[in-house]
Amino acid sequence: MSYFSTNKQAFFILSVLFLIFVEAAFFENGSVFLIFLGIGTIYYALKNNVKYRRSYFWTGAFLIGISILSMWSLRLMVFALAVYLLLRLWKGDEWLQTAPIYQATDKGLIQNKILSTQSTPIEAYEWKDIHIQGFVGDILVDTTQTVLPKKTSLVSIRQGFGKIQVVVPYEVPVRVFYSTLLGEARFFNGDKKRIINGTIHTEDGYPADEGSAVELIVSVTTWMGDVEVIRR
Known part of the structure; x- marks a missing residue:
């Protein structure tokens, strides 16, 4: 069974926390707190032998999905990424991959x-x-x-x-x-x-x-x- 590397998991978690901070601080979007509620619901479903585990899990996933779709910061990030990709394609630059230097x-x-x-x-x-x-x-x-x-x-x-x-x-x-x-x-x-x-x-x-x-x-x-x- 393969796993994402811990570095990638850390990057994902930090990115999510950063988006939540931006959304709450600059866009005053209170729905971001549904993410925490959804995470708590999923955690409760996975860690406890509750009777309706599947219902708790999908309820948490639904809350997280609703909150993510309402985040303006995420929409702006997707827009910026799309613009960046279009500019790279327009210029015809090759993707450069650099190895880490110790x-x-x-x-x-x-x-x-x-x-x-x-x-x-x-x-x-x-x-x-x-x-x-x-x-x-x-x-x-x-x-x-x-x-x-x-x-x-x-x-x-x-x-x-x-x-x-x-x-x-x-x-x-x-x-x-x-x-x-x-x-x-x-x-x-x-x-x-x-x-x-x-x-x-x-x-x-x-x-x-x-x-x-x-x-x-x-x-x-x-x-x-x-x-x-x-x-x-």
Whole structure:
């Protein structure tokens, strides 16, 4: 079964909230609150074993549909998108797709930024524990390009929205703590897991009889974001 990526879900939810804010603040359309009523009705139908679950669900969907159709901001957005597409077709420009570019930094390896896509340096670098927090953006931490000291090293990331990937060497024991409101997690060679308002703790590479002088602890907290920890 396939899912929309968490980034797309976050984008959709934030877009809906933004439209509701614009509609209530600038167009004074009180019907936008029917959206919240409809969402609550659907949530009640899905989370509770009510007798008329289908009726509750479709009632909520109807309320949301009526509210969306009455939103002037949505109509203006559709109109602006149509004008943009017509202009692009008139000019005959090709659609350009650009891949995300990771920004390397040597001041604390990765810095706190509200909107940014960042990574550790792509060349060899000196290890420093990572403590970072941000709002929106993707983060890549590659520890295979450095030498971890013979002690406990820490990667601590707090991010609102975005994908986080941590690459670790095969010979280093790793503990992972992941907490999120909504996200998808994949650790080492395991399958992807959908997490809803939960926490996962896993570890890999620890010897059975004795501790290790070198270990890496990865702690990730997100609102909505996918996390992947892999060995390379």
